[in-house]
Amino acid sequence: MERRADNLAFPAIVGTYSKYSSSRKLWDDRYHNAHLDRLETVKPVVDNKPPRTYLHCHVNMKKMQMEQKRQMDIERDNRLLASRIAMPRNVRKTSNHYQPKPSMNADIRNRELVRISLENQAILMKINLRKPVYDHKMYQKDFKITQEYMSRLQNNPPNTGAIKRV
Incomplete structure (x- = not known):
């Protein structure tokens, strides 16, 4: 419920019935309308936006660097193993020319x-x-x-x- 007396230009303690009551009513309405206009254009004082996010808080660069180094080590080890498998070592040439005999059956x-x-x-x-x-x-x-x-x-x-x- 709106209290009209809060917006009066000159709040009266005792009611007056003089010739100034019509002009007083004009003043009161003008102040009241100005008050309502100010209420419509009021902006909030409280900041309710989410806080700013900083990249360094969410991305752990050291962890990413360590993971990248680990992946590089694994790839290097895999390449070394592949080259060792591809190149046979200590292969002896056998002079055994054994040919199995054909089966009689x-x-x-x-x-x-x-x-x-x-x-x-x-x-x-x-x-x-x-x-x-x-x-x-x-x-x-x-x-x-x-x-x-x-x-x-x-x-x-x-x-x-x-x-x-x-």
Whole structure:
């Protein structure tokens, strides 16, 4: 609730009914309107913005430098290891020219492998030439009939709760 007496130009202690009351009312209204205008243009005194952020507080440069140095050391070690692996050391040339003797059963094993492959091909040809026993059209027809029975049962359920009287 607004208290009008706070904005009066000359607050009266005792009410007056003189010829100056109309001019006094003009003065009071003018001061009151000026007061309302000043209230509209008031700016806040309290700073409610977030504090300034400084880069050095959020980024740890020393940590980044140490991490970079560590990565460089790892890369250098990897390069050294790769070069050591690529270049064989102390390779002795052997004068051992051992050739394993051919197996006596190698020919027999190869013939057996060819025979088994031919048998498998013959069986596959028989399977491919055989007509299928499974008739999918018949199964589809049976499924439609079953679906029709189920829909009839849903529309007209059997009366299983009836009591038989003898």
